[in-house]
Amino acid sequence: MIKSNYMNKDSIIVSNLTKKFSFQVKNANSNWLKNIFFPGKKEIVAVNNISFSVRAGERIAFIGPNGAGKSTTIKMLTGILFPTSGKINILGLDPTNDRKKLAYQIGTVFGQRSQLFPNLPLTDSLEFFGVMYDLSDDDIKKRIAELIKLFDLGSFIEQPVRKLSLGQRMRAEVAASLIHKPKIILLDEPTIGLDVVAKKSLRDLLLKINKEENTTIFLTSHDVGDVEFLCERTIVINHGEIIKDLPTEELSKTFVSEKYIDLIPEKIFTVFPDLPAGIRYSLKDKDKITVIVDVKIIDVQESLRQLLSTFKVEDIDVYNVDLETVIRNIYERN
Protein backbone atom coordinates (compact mmCIF):
# COMPACT_ATOMS: atom_id res chain seq x y z
CA MET A 1 0.00 0.00 0.00
CA ILE A 2 2.83 2.33 0.90
CA LYS A 3 4.58 1.41 -2.34
CA SER A 4 1.41 2.07 -4.33
CA ASN A 5 1.00 5.55 -2.81
CA TYR A 6 4.60 6.34 -3.62
CA MET A 7 4.13 5.15 -7.19
CA ASN A 8 1.13 7.43 -7.58
CA LYS A 9 3.32 10.41 -6.84
CA ASP A 10 5.73 9.54 -9.63
CA SER A 11 4.91 11.20 -12.89
CA ILE A 12 7.64 9.43 -14.86
CA ILE A 13 8.95 5.93 -14.25
CA VAL A 14 11.60 4.59 -16.61
CA SER A 15 12.81 1.02 -16.21
CA ASN A 16 15.70 -0.59 -18.06
CA LEU A 17 15.18 1.58 -21.09
CA THR A 18 17.32 0.82 -24.14
CA LYS A 19 17.31 2.28 -27.63
CA LYS A 20 19.45 0.90 -30.42
CA PHE A 21 19.70 2.43 -33.87
CA SER A 22 20.86 0.34 -36.77
CA PHE A 23 21.85 1.74 -40.12
CA GLN A 24 23.36 0.56 -43.36
CA VAL A 25 27.06 0.99 -44.01
CA LYS A 26 29.16 0.45 -47.10
CA ASN A 27 31.35 -2.60 -46.96
CA ALA A 28 34.73 -1.58 -48.40
CA ASN A 29 35.50 -5.18 -49.33
CA SER A 30 32.31 -5.65 -51.39
CA ASN A 31 31.56 -4.33 -54.85
CA TRP A 32 28.95 -1.60 -55.46
CA LEU A 33 26.22 -4.03 -56.54
CA LYS A 34 26.64 -6.13 -53.43
CA ASN A 35 26.63 -2.94 -51.36
CA ILE A 36 23.27 -1.96 -52.84
CA PHE A 37 21.54 -5.27 -52.25
CA PHE A 38 23.44 -6.61 -49.25
CA PRO A 39 24.81 -3.59 -47.40
CA GLY A 40 26.57 -3.98 -44.07
CA LYS A 41 24.76 -3.02 -40.87
CA LYS A 42 26.00 -1.06 -37.92
CA GLU A 43 24.26 -0.80 -34.60
CA ILE A 44 24.55 2.06 -32.13
CA VAL A 45 23.30 1.85 -28.58
CA ALA A 46 22.00 5.38 -27.97
CA VAL A 47 20.42 4.63 -24.60
CA ASN A 48 21.62 1.68 -22.57
CA ASN A 49 19.46 0.18 -19.87
CA ILE A 50 18.63 3.34 -17.94
CA SER A 51 16.19 3.57 -15.05
CA PHE A 52 14.95 6.56 -13.11
CA SER A 53 11.75 8.09 -11.80
CA VAL A 54 10.52 11.65 -11.50
CA ARG A 55 8.06 12.82 -8.88
CA ALA A 56 5.16 15.11 -9.69
CA GLY A 57 6.21 18.75 -9.56
CA GLU A 58 9.94 17.96 -9.64
CA ARG A 59 12.35 19.96 -11.79
CA ILE A 60 14.87 17.66 -13.43
CA ALA A 61 17.86 18.46 -15.57
CA PHE A 62 18.86 15.65 -17.88
CA ILE A 63 22.34 16.56 -19.01
CA GLY A 64 25.18 15.06 -20.95
CA PRO A 65 27.54 15.84 -23.83
CA ASN A 66 26.45 15.67 -27.47
CA GLY A 67 25.45 12.16 -28.47
CA ALA A 68 25.01 11.07 -24.85
CA GLY A 69 21.41 9.95 -25.36
CA LYS A 70 19.50 12.92 -23.87
CA SER A 71 17.32 13.76 -26.84
CA THR A 72 16.73 10.10 -27.64
CA THR A 73 15.43 9.61 -24.10
CA ILE A 74 13.16 12.65 -24.29
CA LYS A 75 11.80 11.43 -27.62
CA MET A 76 11.06 8.02 -26.13
CA LEU A 77 9.33 9.71 -23.19
CA THR A 78 7.05 11.59 -25.59
CA GLY A 79 6.32 8.53 -27.73
CA ILE A 80 8.13 9.88 -30.80
CA LEU A 81 10.70 7.10 -30.70
CA PHE A 82 9.96 3.48 -29.85
CA PRO A 83 12.26 1.89 -27.24
CA THR A 84 14.17 -1.22 -28.25
CA SER A 85 13.54 -2.62 -24.78
CA GLY A 86 12.52 -1.49 -21.32
CA LYS A 87 9.45 0.27 -19.99
CA ILE A 88 8.26 3.83 -19.67
CA ASN A 89 5.31 4.83 -17.56
CA ILE A 90 4.24 8.45 -17.70
CA LEU A 91 1.22 9.36 -15.60
CA GLY A 92 0.11 5.74 -15.93
CA LEU A 93 0.44 5.71 -19.72
CA ASP A 94 2.85 3.93 -22.03
CA PRO A 95 4.11 6.48 -24.60
CA THR A 96 4.57 3.83 -27.29
CA ASN A 97 0.99 2.63 -27.19
CA ASP A 98 -0.80 5.69 -25.80
CA ARG A 99 1.05 8.48 -27.61
CA LYS A 100 -2.04 10.55 -28.37
CA LYS A 101 -3.55 10.15 -24.89
CA LEU A 102 -0.22 11.06 -23.36
CA ALA A 103 0.11 14.15 -25.57
CA TYR A 104 -2.91 15.63 -23.73
CA GLN A 105 -0.99 15.35 -20.46
CA ILE A 106 2.41 16.62 -21.52
CA GLY A 107 3.85 19.67 -23.22
CA THR A 108 6.99 19.68 -25.32
CA VAL A 109 9.35 22.44 -26.35
CA PHE A 110 12.09 21.71 -28.84
CA GLY A 111 14.37 24.74 -28.66
CA GLN A 112 15.53 24.55 -32.24
CA ARG A 113 12.09 24.13 -33.78
CA SER A 114 9.02 26.28 -33.94
CA GLN A 115 5.45 25.12 -33.71
CA LEU A 116 3.91 28.55 -34.28
CA PHE A 117 2.45 30.01 -37.48
CA PRO A 118 5.09 32.52 -38.61
CA ASN A 119 2.81 34.80 -40.63
CA LEU A 120 -0.04 35.03 -38.14
CA PRO A 121 -0.36 36.72 -34.76
CA LEU A 122 0.44 34.57 -31.75
CA THR A 123 -3.25 34.41 -30.76
CA ASP A 124 -3.95 32.34 -33.89
CA SER A 125 -1.33 29.78 -32.94
CA LEU A 126 -2.63 29.61 -29.36
CA GLU A 127 -6.22 29.19 -30.56
CA PHE A 128 -5.06 26.55 -33.02
CA PHE A 129 -3.35 24.52 -30.31
CA GLY A 130 -6.38 24.97 -28.08
CA VAL A 131 -8.50 23.25 -30.73
CA MET A 132 -5.85 20.61 -31.24
CA TYR A 133 -5.97 19.81 -27.53
CA ASP A 134 -9.75 19.66 -27.72
CA LEU A 135 -10.46 22.61 -25.40
CA SER A 136 -13.82 24.35 -25.69
CA ASP A 137 -13.86 27.84 -27.21
CA ASP A 138 -14.51 29.37 -23.77
CA ASP A 139 -11.65 27.42 -22.20
CA ILE A 140 -9.31 28.50 -24.99
CA LYS A 141 -10.16 32.17 -24.38
CA LYS A 142 -9.69 31.81 -20.63
CA ARG A 143 -6.41 29.95 -20.98
CA ILE A 144 -5.02 32.44 -23.50
CA ALA A 145 -5.86 35.25 -21.07
CA GLU A 146 -4.04 33.33 -18.29
CA LEU A 147 -0.99 32.72 -20.47
CA ILE A 148 -0.85 36.35 -21.59
CA LYS A 149 -0.73 37.36 -17.93
CA LEU A 150 1.65 34.60 -16.84
CA PHE A 151 4.10 35.04 -19.70
CA ASP A 152 3.61 38.77 -20.20
CA LEU A 153 2.69 38.26 -23.84
CA GLY A 154 0.36 41.26 -24.06
CA SER A 155 2.80 43.59 -25.78
CA PHE A 156 3.32 41.31 -28.80
CA ILE A 157 0.30 39.00 -28.86
CA GLU A 158 -1.10 40.62 -32.01
CA GLN A 159 2.23 40.72 -33.88
CA PRO A 160 3.03 38.11 -36.53
CA VAL A 161 5.27 35.49 -34.93
CA ARG A 162 8.05 36.02 -37.49
CA LYS A 163 8.41 39.60 -36.27
CA LEU A 164 9.08 38.56 -32.66
CA SER A 165 12.55 38.56 -31.15
CA LEU A 166 14.01 35.15 -30.36
CA GLY A 167 13.38 35.68 -26.66
CA GLN A 168 9.75 36.65 -27.26
CA ARG A 169 9.31 33.70 -29.60
CA MET A 170 10.65 31.22 -27.06
CA ARG A 171 8.26 32.59 -24.43
CA ALA A 172 5.50 32.17 -26.98
CA GLU A 173 6.64 28.61 -27.77
CA VAL A 174 6.53 27.66 -24.10
CA ALA A 175 3.15 29.36 -23.68
CA ALA A 176 1.80 27.38 -26.67
CA SER A 177 3.05 24.17 -25.07
CA LEU A 178 1.13 25.00 -21.91
CA ILE A 179 -2.21 25.80 -23.54
CA HIS A 180 -3.70 22.52 -22.28
CA LYS A 181 -2.23 22.80 -18.76
CA PRO A 182 0.06 19.79 -19.09
CA LYS A 183 1.16 17.98 -15.96
CA ILE A 184 4.67 17.56 -17.36
CA ILE A 185 6.65 19.79 -19.67
CA LEU A 186 9.62 18.32 -21.52
CA LEU A 187 12.06 20.88 -22.82
CA ASP A 188 14.88 20.08 -25.22
CA GLU A 189 17.41 22.95 -25.19
CA PRO A 190 14.81 25.66 -24.49
CA THR A 191 17.31 28.51 -24.08
CA ILE A 192 19.50 27.75 -27.08
CA GLY A 193 20.47 30.95 -28.88
CA LEU A 194 18.90 33.29 -26.32
CA ASP A 195 20.73 36.24 -24.81
CA VAL A 196 21.28 36.39 -21.03
CA VAL A 197 18.23 38.54 -20.37
CA ALA A 198 15.92 36.32 -22.42
CA LYS A 199 17.39 33.22 -20.77
CA LYS A 200 16.70 34.59 -17.32
CA SER A 201 13.20 35.62 -18.26
CA LEU A 202 12.42 32.14 -19.62
CA ARG A 203 13.90 30.42 -16.57
CA ASP A 204 11.83 32.66 -14.27
CA LEU A 205 8.71 31.73 -16.19
CA LEU A 206 9.41 28.03 -16.03
CA LEU A 207 9.98 28.32 -12.31
CA LYS A 208 6.72 30.21 -12.02
CA ILE A 209 4.64 27.56 -13.80
CA ASN A 210 6.31 24.91 -11.71
CA LYS A 211 5.29 26.74 -8.52
CA GLU A 212 1.85 27.93 -9.62
CA GLU A 213 0.66 24.95 -11.65
CA ASN A 214 2.84 22.23 -10.09
CA THR A 215 4.07 21.33 -13.58
CA THR A 216 6.86 18.76 -13.62
CA ILE A 217 9.81 20.09 -15.57
CA PHE A 218 12.08 17.71 -17.44
CA LEU A 219 14.81 19.59 -19.20
CA THR A 220 17.81 18.84 -21.36
CA SER A 221 20.28 21.63 -21.85
CA HIS A 222 23.91 22.41 -22.46
CA ASP A 223 23.46 25.66 -20.59
CA VAL A 224 24.70 25.32 -17.05
CA GLY A 225 22.57 28.28 -16.01
CA ASP A 226 19.42 26.34 -16.88
CA VAL A 227 20.53 23.49 -14.66
CA GLU A 228 21.76 25.64 -11.80
CA PHE A 229 18.89 28.10 -11.69
CA LEU A 230 16.00 25.86 -12.61
CA CYS A 231 16.58 22.28 -11.58
CA GLU A 232 16.66 20.81 -8.12
CA ARG A 233 17.86 17.45 -9.38
CA THR A 234 20.29 16.51 -12.13
CA ILE A 235 20.65 13.27 -14.01
CA VAL A 236 23.90 12.98 -15.92
CA ILE A 237 23.94 10.68 -18.92
CA ASN A 238 26.91 9.74 -21.07
CA HIS A 239 27.37 7.04 -23.69
CA GLY A 240 23.70 6.15 -23.16
CA GLU A 241 24.14 5.33 -19.48
CA ILE A 242 23.18 7.28 -16.37
CA ILE A 243 26.40 8.10 -14.58
CA LYS A 244 24.91 10.21 -11.81
CA ASP A 245 21.49 11.09 -10.42
CA LEU A 246 21.67 13.53 -7.52
CA PRO A 247 20.51 16.91 -6.20
CA THR A 248 22.01 19.68 -8.35
CA GLU A 249 23.68 21.36 -5.38
CA GLU A 250 25.62 18.17 -4.64
CA LEU A 251 27.11 17.96 -8.11
CA SER A 252 30.14 20.03 -7.20
CA LYS A 253 30.82 18.21 -3.94
CA THR A 254 30.55 14.81 -5.53
CA PHE A 255 32.55 15.32 -8.64
CA VAL A 256 35.21 17.88 -7.92
CA SER A 257 37.84 17.54 -5.25
CA GLU A 258 39.12 21.04 -5.88
CA LYS A 259 38.59 24.37 -4.14
CA TYR A 260 39.48 27.77 -5.50
CA ILE A 261 41.19 30.37 -3.30
CA ASP A 262 41.52 34.03 -4.28
CA LEU A 263 44.25 36.06 -2.60
CA ILE A 264 44.15 39.86 -2.68
CA PRO A 265 47.53 41.52 -1.83
CA GLU A 266 48.15 44.18 0.84
CA LYS A 267 50.00 46.14 -1.84
CA ILE A 268 50.94 44.12 -4.91
CA PHE A 269 52.29 40.63 -5.52
CA THR A 270 55.82 40.72 -6.93
CA VAL A 271 57.01 37.14 -6.56
CA PHE A 272 55.20 33.90 -7.29
CA PRO A 273 57.10 31.16 -5.48
CA ASP A 274 56.56 27.43 -6.01
CA LEU A 275 53.55 26.11 -4.10
CA PRO A 276 53.31 23.01 -1.92
CA ALA A 277 52.04 19.75 -3.40
CA GLY A 278 48.29 19.85 -4.06
CA ILE A 279 48.17 23.59 -4.67
CA ARG A 280 48.68 25.13 -8.09
CA TYR A 281 48.30 28.58 -9.64
CA SER A 282 45.25 29.34 -11.71
CA LEU A 283 45.92 33.09 -11.98
CA LYS A 284 49.14 35.02 -11.32
CA ASP A 285 48.55 38.74 -11.26
CA LYS A 286 50.07 41.56 -9.28
CA ASP A 287 46.57 42.45 -7.97
CA LYS A 288 45.20 38.95 -7.48
CA ILE A 289 46.31 35.34 -7.22
CA THR A 290 43.94 32.43 -7.68
CA VAL A 291 45.07 28.97 -6.66
CA ILE A 292 43.43 25.59 -7.06
CA VAL A 293 43.62 23.26 -4.09
CA ASP A 294 43.26 19.52 -4.51
CA VAL A 295 41.63 18.58 -1.21
CA LYS A 296 42.54 14.94 -1.68
CA ILE A 297 46.21 15.95 -1.30
CA ILE A 298 45.99 18.87 1.07
CA ASP A 299 43.01 20.05 3.10
CA VAL A 300 41.70 23.62 2.98
CA GLN A 301 42.90 24.54 6.48
CA GLU A 302 46.47 23.42 5.79
CA SER A 303 46.53 25.05 2.37
CA LEU A 304 45.33 28.36 3.88
CA ARG A 305 48.08 28.17 6.53
CA GLN A 306 50.72 27.56 3.85
CA LEU A 307 49.43 30.35 1.60
CA LEU A 308 49.24 32.90 4.42
CA SER A 309 52.79 32.12 5.41
CA THR A 310 53.93 32.66 1.80
CA PHE A 311 51.95 35.77 0.81
CA LYS A 312 51.02 38.99 2.61
CA VAL A 313 47.30 39.34 1.88
CA GLU A 314 44.59 41.83 2.63
CA ASP A 315 41.66 39.57 1.74
CA ILE A 316 41.06 35.90 1.02
CA ASP A 317 38.12 34.05 -0.58
CA VAL A 318 37.54 30.28 -0.70
CA TYR A 319 34.94 28.93 -3.08
CA ASN A 320 33.85 25.89 -5.09
CA VAL A 321 34.37 25.61 -8.82
CA ASP A 322 31.48 26.76 -10.96
CA LEU A 323 28.98 24.20 -12.22
CA GLU A 324 30.25 24.44 -15.77
CA THR A 325 33.67 23.22 -14.66
CA VAL A 326 32.02 20.46 -12.66
CA ILE A 327 30.04 19.28 -15.63
CA ARG A 328 33.05 19.50 -17.95
CA ASN A 329 34.96 17.46 -15.39
CA ILE A 330 32.22 14.80 -15.36
CA TYR A 331 32.08 14.57 -19.13
CA GLU A 332 35.85 14.40 -19.51
CA ARG A 333 36.10 11.74 -16.85
CA ASN A 334 33.68 9.58 -18.89
Next chain:
Amino acid sequence: MKGIRLSKKIVATLVKDQVNYPSRLIIDTFGLIARCGILLILYWYIFKINGGVLNGTTFIFTAWSIFFYFSFSVLRLRDISRLIMQDIQSGNIEVLFSKPMSYLFYRIWWQVGLGVYSFVVINFFATIILILMLGIPSTMTIGIFIPTYILTFIFSAVLSLLLYTVVGLLSFWIDDINPIYWIVDKAVMILGGSYLPIALFPVLMYKIALYSPFGATLFVTHTVSESWKTNWYQLVGIQFIWIVIFVILTFIMFKKAKQRVSVNGG
Protein backbone atom coordinates in the same frame (compact mmCIF):
# COMPACT_ATOMS: atom_id res chain seq x y z
CA MET B 1 -16.11 15.31 -33.80
CA LYS B 2 -12.68 16.50 -32.71
CA GLY B 3 -11.35 15.54 -36.14
CA ILE B 4 -13.92 17.73 -37.93
CA ARG B 5 -13.24 20.67 -35.60
CA LEU B 6 -9.48 20.34 -35.99
CA SER B 7 -9.63 19.97 -39.78
CA LYS B 8 -11.86 23.07 -39.99
CA LYS B 9 -9.42 24.95 -37.77
CA ILE B 10 -6.39 23.89 -39.85
CA VAL B 11 -8.08 24.99 -43.09
CA ALA B 12 -9.42 28.23 -41.58
CA THR B 13 -6.03 29.15 -40.09
CA LEU B 14 -4.21 28.51 -43.34
CA VAL B 15 -6.79 30.44 -45.36
CA LYS B 16 -6.27 33.35 -42.98
CA ASP B 17 -2.53 32.97 -43.48
CA GLN B 18 -2.96 33.04 -47.27
CA VAL B 19 -5.27 36.05 -47.11
CA ASN B 20 -2.69 37.95 -45.04
CA TYR B 21 0.13 37.03 -47.38
CA PRO B 22 -1.34 36.74 -50.87
CA SER B 23 1.96 36.01 -52.66
CA ARG B 24 0.92 32.41 -53.26
CA LEU B 25 -2.34 33.52 -54.84
CA ILE B 26 -0.45 35.77 -57.23
CA ILE B 27 2.05 33.00 -58.10
CA ASP B 28 -0.77 30.46 -58.64
CA THR B 29 -2.72 32.92 -60.80
CA PHE B 30 0.25 33.62 -63.04
CA GLY B 31 1.07 29.90 -63.14
CA LEU B 32 -2.44 29.04 -64.28
CA ILE B 33 -2.58 31.83 -66.86
CA ALA B 34 0.83 30.96 -68.25
CA ARG B 35 0.50 27.18 -68.47
CA CYS B 36 -3.18 26.78 -69.20
CA GLY B 37 -3.38 29.90 -71.39
CA ILE B 38 -0.47 28.87 -73.62
CA LEU B 39 -1.88 25.35 -74.05
CA LEU B 40 -5.32 26.67 -74.92
CA ILE B 41 -3.88 28.98 -77.57
CA LEU B 42 -1.81 26.11 -79.04
CA TYR B 43 -4.78 23.73 -79.13
CA TRP B 44 -7.03 26.43 -80.56
CA TYR B 45 -4.52 26.77 -83.42
CA ILE B 46 -4.15 22.99 -83.91
CA PHE B 47 -7.92 22.52 -84.05
CA LYS B 48 -8.19 25.46 -86.44
CA ILE B 49 -5.69 24.05 -88.94
CA ASN B 50 -7.40 20.64 -88.71
CA GLY B 51 -10.83 21.95 -89.59
CA GLY B 52 -12.05 22.24 -85.99
CA VAL B 53 -12.23 18.49 -85.23
CA LEU B 54 -9.51 16.18 -83.89
CA ASN B 55 -10.08 12.51 -83.08
CA GLY B 56 -13.83 13.21 -83.10
CA THR B 57 -13.67 16.02 -80.55
CA THR B 58 -13.85 19.80 -80.81
CA PHE B 59 -11.82 22.58 -79.20
CA ILE B 60 -14.41 23.50 -76.58
CA PHE B 61 -14.31 19.98 -75.03
CA THR B 62 -10.50 19.95 -75.12
CA ALA B 63 -10.27 23.42 -73.59
CA TRP B 64 -12.54 22.55 -70.64
CA SER B 65 -10.73 19.24 -70.10
CA ILE B 66 -7.38 21.04 -69.91
CA PHE B 67 -8.89 23.72 -67.70
CA PHE B 68 -10.23 21.07 -65.28
CA TYR B 69 -6.73 19.67 -64.97
CA PHE B 70 -5.18 23.03 -64.22
CA SER B 71 -7.98 24.13 -61.91
CA PHE B 72 -7.45 20.93 -59.91
CA SER B 73 -3.69 21.40 -59.87
CA VAL B 74 -4.08 24.81 -58.18
CA LEU B 75 -4.92 22.84 -55.01
CA ARG B 76 -1.29 21.62 -55.10
CA LEU B 77 -2.18 18.40 -53.32
CA ARG B 78 0.93 16.78 -54.78
CA ASP B 79 3.10 19.02 -52.59
CA ILE B 80 2.29 16.78 -49.63
CA SER B 81 5.15 14.47 -50.74
CA ARG B 82 7.73 17.18 -50.34
CA LEU B 83 6.16 18.44 -47.14
CA ILE B 84 6.54 14.99 -45.59
CA MET B 85 10.12 14.74 -46.89
CA GLN B 86 10.94 18.16 -45.39
CA ASP B 87 9.43 17.15 -42.04
CA ILE B 88 11.66 14.10 -41.96
CA GLN B 89 14.80 15.78 -43.22
CA SER B 90 14.45 18.86 -41.00
CA GLY B 91 13.41 16.89 -37.93
CA ASN B 92 10.18 18.88 -37.66
CA ILE B 93 8.41 15.55 -37.49
CA GLU B 94 9.30 15.31 -33.79
CA VAL B 95 7.21 18.41 -33.06
CA LEU B 96 4.21 17.02 -34.92
CA PHE B 97 4.56 13.55 -33.44
CA SER B 98 4.36 15.03 -29.95
CA LYS B 99 0.86 16.40 -30.57
CA PRO B 100 -2.42 14.62 -29.82
CA MET B 101 -3.33 13.90 -33.43
CA SER B 102 -2.42 11.69 -36.32
CA TYR B 103 0.52 13.10 -38.25
CA LEU B 104 -0.99 12.12 -41.60
CA PHE B 105 -4.40 13.55 -40.73
CA TYR B 106 -2.71 16.84 -39.89
CA ARG B 107 -0.54 16.91 -43.00
CA ILE B 108 -3.42 16.03 -45.32
CA TRP B 109 -5.65 18.81 -43.98
CA TRP B 110 -2.69 21.16 -43.92
CA GLN B 111 -2.16 20.53 -47.64
CA VAL B 112 -5.84 21.10 -48.35
CA GLY B 113 -5.73 24.31 -46.31
CA LEU B 114 -2.69 25.57 -48.20
CA GLY B 115 -4.39 25.29 -51.57
CA VAL B 116 -8.05 25.93 -50.94
CA TYR B 117 -7.95 29.74 -50.97
CA SER B 118 -6.09 29.98 -54.29
CA PHE B 119 -8.32 27.23 -55.67
CA VAL B 120 -11.58 29.02 -54.85
CA VAL B 121 -10.49 32.51 -55.90
CA ILE B 122 -8.69 31.55 -59.11
CA ASN B 123 -11.29 29.05 -60.27
CA PHE B 124 -14.18 31.41 -59.62
CA PHE B 125 -12.75 34.02 -61.96
CA ALA B 126 -11.18 31.56 -64.43
CA THR B 127 -14.47 29.69 -64.85
CA ILE B 128 -16.37 32.92 -65.59
CA ILE B 129 -13.70 34.00 -68.10
CA LEU B 130 -13.77 30.59 -69.83
CA ILE B 131 -17.58 30.60 -69.99
CA LEU B 132 -17.57 34.09 -71.49
CA MET B 133 -14.83 33.24 -73.99
CA LEU B 134 -15.80 29.71 -75.06
CA GLY B 135 -19.24 28.98 -73.65
CA ILE B 136 -20.25 25.70 -72.00
CA PRO B 137 -20.08 22.39 -73.87
CA SER B 138 -23.29 20.36 -74.09
CA THR B 139 -21.86 17.63 -71.83
CA MET B 140 -21.69 20.09 -68.97
CA THR B 141 -25.38 21.00 -69.18
CA ILE B 142 -26.80 17.55 -68.44
CA GLY B 143 -28.37 16.99 -65.03
CA ILE B 144 -25.82 14.51 -63.69
CA PHE B 145 -22.83 16.69 -64.56
CA ILE B 146 -22.54 18.75 -61.37
CA PRO B 147 -23.14 15.95 -58.82
CA THR B 148 -20.89 13.51 -60.66
CA TYR B 149 -18.25 16.21 -61.14
CA ILE B 150 -18.27 16.94 -57.41
CA LEU B 151 -18.08 13.23 -56.62
CA THR B 152 -15.16 12.53 -58.94
CA PHE B 153 -13.46 15.74 -57.83
CA ILE B 154 -13.56 14.62 -54.20
CA PHE B 155 -12.33 11.15 -55.14
CA SER B 156 -9.58 12.71 -57.28
CA ALA B 157 -8.49 14.87 -54.36
CA VAL B 158 -8.49 11.93 -51.92
CA LEU B 159 -6.62 9.68 -54.34
CA SER B 160 -4.08 12.41 -55.14
CA LEU B 161 -3.41 12.98 -51.47
CA LEU B 162 -3.01 9.27 -50.83
CA LEU B 163 -0.78 8.66 -53.86
CA TYR B 164 1.52 11.54 -53.02
CA THR B 165 1.45 10.67 -49.32
CA VAL B 166 2.77 7.21 -50.17
CA VAL B 167 5.56 8.86 -52.19
CA GLY B 168 6.27 11.20 -49.24
CA LEU B 169 6.36 8.32 -46.76
CA LEU B 170 9.15 6.74 -48.78
CA SER B 171 11.33 9.45 -47.20
CA PHE B 172 11.46 7.25 -44.12
CA TRP B 173 13.44 4.74 -46.18
CA ILE B 174 15.06 6.85 -48.93
CA ASP B 175 16.99 10.06 -48.31
CA ASP B 176 15.83 11.85 -51.42
CA ILE B 177 12.43 10.99 -52.88
CA ASN B 178 12.64 13.60 -55.64
CA PRO B 179 13.42 11.13 -58.47
CA ILE B 180 10.42 8.97 -57.46
CA TYR B 181 8.25 12.04 -57.01
CA TRP B 182 9.27 13.24 -60.46
CA ILE B 183 8.33 9.92 -62.13
CA VAL B 184 4.98 9.70 -60.34
CA ASP B 185 4.17 13.34 -60.97
CA LYS B 186 4.93 13.13 -64.69
CA ALA B 187 2.88 9.93 -64.95
CA VAL B 188 -0.04 11.74 -63.30
CA MET B 189 0.35 14.76 -65.57
CA ILE B 190 0.53 12.76 -68.78
CA LEU B 191 -2.10 10.14 -67.96
CA GLY B 192 -4.31 12.73 -66.30
CA GLY B 193 -4.61 14.66 -69.54
CA SER B 194 -2.75 17.81 -68.66
CA TYR B 195 -0.91 18.54 -71.88
CA LEU B 196 -2.67 16.06 -74.15
CA PRO B 197 -6.40 15.82 -73.38
CA ILE B 198 -7.59 12.25 -72.84
CA ALA B 199 -10.02 12.62 -75.75
CA LEU B 200 -6.97 12.62 -78.03
CA PHE B 201 -5.31 9.58 -76.42
CA PRO B 202 -4.69 6.45 -78.54
CA VAL B 203 -6.65 3.37 -77.33
CA LEU B 204 -3.82 1.71 -75.39
CA MET B 205 -2.82 4.90 -73.62
CA TYR B 206 -6.45 5.62 -72.82
CA LYS B 207 -6.71 2.20 -71.15
CA ILE B 208 -3.56 2.82 -69.13
CA ALA B 209 -4.94 6.20 -68.08
CA LEU B 210 -8.22 4.54 -67.13
CA TYR B 211 -6.89 1.69 -65.02
CA SER B 212 -3.74 3.14 -63.48
CA PRO B 213 -3.84 5.14 -60.23
CA PHE B 214 -1.97 7.95 -62.01
CA GLY B 215 -4.74 8.56 -64.51
CA ALA B 216 -7.44 7.91 -61.90
CA THR B 217 -6.23 10.83 -59.78
CA LEU B 218 -7.39 13.17 -62.53
CA PHE B 219 -10.66 11.72 -63.72
CA VAL B 220 -12.05 15.26 -63.35
CA THR B 221 -10.68 15.82 -66.85
CA HIS B 222 -12.99 13.06 -68.15
CA THR B 223 -16.16 14.79 -66.96
CA VAL B 224 -16.42 16.94 -70.04
CA SER B 225 -16.22 14.04 -72.52
CA GLU B 226 -19.27 12.63 -74.36
CA SER B 227 -18.84 9.21 -72.75
CA TRP B 228 -19.00 10.58 -69.17
CA LYS B 229 -22.81 10.32 -68.90
CA THR B 230 -22.68 6.58 -69.62
CA ASN B 231 -19.46 5.49 -67.94
CA TRP B 232 -19.07 7.88 -64.98
CA TYR B 233 -19.96 5.19 -62.45
CA GLN B 234 -17.25 2.94 -63.91
CA LEU B 235 -14.63 5.68 -63.53
CA VAL B 236 -15.76 6.64 -60.05
CA GLY B 237 -15.69 2.92 -59.19
CA ILE B 238 -12.08 2.68 -60.40
CA GLN B 239 -11.18 5.69 -58.28
CA PHE B 240 -12.88 4.12 -55.27
CA ILE B 241 -10.95 0.86 -55.68
CA TRP B 242 -7.65 2.75 -55.91
CA ILE B 243 -8.59 4.79 -52.84
CA VAL B 244 -9.17 1.60 -50.85
CA ILE B 245 -5.84 0.16 -52.06
CA PHE B 246 -3.95 3.34 -51.20
CA VAL B 247 -5.62 3.70 -47.80
CA ILE B 248 -4.37 0.21 -46.93
CA LEU B 249 -0.92 0.93 -48.37
CA THR B 250 -0.66 4.25 -46.53
CA PHE B 251 -1.74 2.64 -43.28
CA ILE B 252 0.83 -0.16 -43.56
CA MET B 253 3.64 2.16 -44.64
CA PHE B 254 2.93 4.68 -41.89
CA LYS B 255 2.84 1.95 -39.25
CA LYS B 256 6.29 0.78 -40.38
CA ALA B 257 7.54 4.36 -40.84
CA LYS B 258 6.73 5.36 -37.24
CA GLN B 259 9.26 2.80 -36.06
CA ARG B 260 11.94 4.35 -38.25
CA VAL B 261 11.70 7.90 -36.91
CA SER B 262 15.09 9.29 -36.06
CA VAL B 263 16.02 12.95 -35.64
CA ASN B 264 19.63 14.13 -35.39
CA GLY B 265 20.70 10.58 -34.64
CA GLY B 266 18.21 10.32 -31.82
